[in-house]
Amino acid sequence: MFGYLIHRLLIMIPTLLVISAIVFVIIQLPPGDYLSSYVAELQSQGEAVSEEKIAFLREQYGFHKPMWEQYGLWLFGMLQGDFGYSFEYSLPVSEVVGDRLWLTFIVSFTTILFTWAVSFPIGVYSATHQYSLGDYGLTFLGFLGLATPNFLLALALLYVANTYFGTSFGGLMDAKFIGQPWSTGKALSVLEHLWVPVVVIGTSGTAGMIRRLRANLLDELQKQYVVTARAKGLAPMRLLLKYPLRVALNPFVADIGNMLPQVVSGAAIVSVVLSLPTTGPMLLDALRSQDMYLAGSFLMFLASLTVVGVFLSDLALAVLDPRIRMQGGISR
Numbered sequence: 001m002f003g004y005l006i007h008r009l010l011i012m013i014p015t016l017l018v019i020s021a022i023v024f025v026i027i028q029l030p031p032g033d034y035l036s037s038y039v040a041e042l043q044s045q046g047e048a049v050s051e052e053k054i055a056f057l058r059e060q061y062g063f064h065k066p067m068w069e070q071y072g073l074w075l076f077g078m079l080q081g082d083f084g085y086s087f088e089y090s091l092p093v094s095e096v097v098g099d100r101l102w103l104t105f106i107v108s109f110t111t112i113l114f115t116w117a118v119s120f121p122i123g124v125y126s127a128t129h130q131y132s133l134g135d136y137g138l139t140f141l142g143f144l145g146l147a148t149p150n151f152l153l154a155l156a157l158l159y160v161a162n163t164y165f166g167t168s169f170g171g172l173m174d175a176k177f178i179g180q181p182w183s184t185g186k187a188l189s190v191l192e193h194l195w196v197p198v199v200v201i202g203t204s205g206t207a208g209m210i211r212r213l214r215a216n217l218l219d220e221l222q223k224q225y226v227v228t229a230r231a232k233g234l235a236p237m238r239l240l241l242k243y244p245l246r247v248a249l250n251p252f253v254a255d256i257g258n259m260l261p262q263v264v265s266g267a268a269i270v271s272v273v274l275s276l277p278t279t280g281p282m283l284l285d286a287l288r289s290q291d292m293y294l295a296g297s298f299l300m301f302l303a304s305l306t307v308v309g310v311f312l313s314d315l316a317l318a319v320l321d322p323r324i325r326m327q328g329g330i331s332r
Contacts, residue, residue: 008314012307019303020078024071027292027299035063035087037290074293078300084293088286093297097279101301103172104278106190107197114202115209116252123213124245130218138210145207154200154273161196172197172276200270212251220244246320253320256313 035058058064062073074084083093122142126135173189180186220226221244229239268280279298286295 004318005315008311012311015307016300016304017075019307020075020300021071023296023299023303024067024074024292027287027290027296028067030290074296078297083297086286086291086294088289088291088294093294096282096294097297100277100279100282103190103276104280107172107194107201107276107278110194110198111202111205114198115205118202119206119209119213120252123210124217124240126210126214127217127221127248128240142207142210145203148203150200150204150270151273153203154196154270157196157200158274172278178277197270197274197276200274209252209255213248216251217244217248220247249320250317253316254313256309256316 035054039054062070065073077084081094085091086093086096089096122138126138129135172193173186177183177186177189223244226239226244229243230236268284270276271278271280272284279301283295283298285291286298
């Protein structure tokens with residue numbers, strides 16, 4: 001087990017290095033740079049920009065250096081905790097992100113808990129009550145959740161929250177708590193505003209998870225070992241919990257690697273609609289303005305979530321399912 005952990009950790013290092021190179025190339029692919037966009041914006045407003053000033057700014061921001069040198073400076077800076085400089089905000093990236101990363105983590109973590117808490121009992125019920133009225137009803141709700149766009153559901157829940165609960169959305173907290181240190185009142189305000197984005201973002205993931213759990217559990221319930229255990233008089237609930245459900249939980253665990261980045265990136269449009277102060281709208285603005293270090297840091301954050309999530313899901317699968325082996329080969 002220890003050797004497997006070391007092997008996986010060593011694989012993660014070159015994986016992240018390759019991803020960082022790809023990310024840097026991608027954010028450099030569009031023609032021009034942040035300075036070109038900035039100059040074009042000034043000219044569209046009727047302001048004249050001298051060539052000397054353009055050359056000075058290009059040298060100050062390091063745009064005159066070759067791409068490989070810019071990448072090297074960015075990479076070694078990240079290894080030291082320096083994620084670069086945001087040209088649009090005129091601040092280091094770490095200061096620009098600030099509370100947005102923390103609020104994004106709160107929304108993402110709560111969404112994952114919501115997805116599991118809702119999809120687990122519904123998926124088990126649908127599988128153990130196949131073709132019942134409840135199964136058909138929950139299946140219909142699952143398909144409805146998959147088919148409904150997140151932004152449309154967000155607009156509908158905005159109306160419901162404002163009309164029936166008196167909660168006005170323009171962020172994740174009341175305006176009086178913005179920029180204030182964390183307190184009990186601020187935490188309660190976040191919880192009051194949190195349920196709408198969690199329901200909106202988690203709906204599609206919940207629907208998909210229900211379908212996968214139902215299909216896997218139905219497949220296990222029809223296998224010979226379940227029939228044998230049932231014939232020996234094992235209690236239905238004990239049989240369900242001890243054998244087939246444990247194996248059917250594999251998709252829950254395996255989806256950790258995909259769920260973490262999907263929740264963060266999938267919340268971008270919802271964050272724009274709900275005016276949430278998370279990293280999603282900032283990522284979109286950074287990509288539009290070609291603020292390369294800010295955009296690259298966000299993309300590296302998503303990539304790191306994917307790599308770490310896959311690592312954690314592989315370890316959890318090995319513990320959960322004894323059929324999964326840590327090493328290759330055929331046992332004799």
